Amino acid sequence: MPDAExxxxxxxxxxxxxxxxxxxxxxTRERVAIRLRATARQDRCSLQDLKRAGRDALTRAPTMWR
Structure with missing residues (x-):
């Protein structure tokens, strides 16, 4: 997928x-964005994968908070 897409x-x-x-x-938006970029870098670029990763970033506190 081209970078712009x-x-x-x-x-x-x-x-x-x-x-x-x-x-x-x-x-929070930054945490979600970081997770989305990481997911995309792992070649998991489907809409479902990205939404799942984004929702997961919203519901899970960063590791340093656990």
Missing amino acids: MAALLQAVLDEVCADVPAWDTT
């Missing part, structure tokens, strides 16, 4: 997954 897909998934995250909560 992947960037658009990642942005769309980020926006969808974070739809209920307050605009001021940039830390």
Whole structure:
């Protein structure tokens, strides 16, 4: 998938997954974005894989908080 398409897909998934995250909560959006990029780098680029990874990033605290 070309970079522009992947960037658009990642942005769309980020926006969808974070739809209920307050605009001021940039830390959460960043955590989700990092997880989405990591998932895409593992060649798991399907819409379902990306949404699952994004939702997982929302529900799981970062490792340092456990």
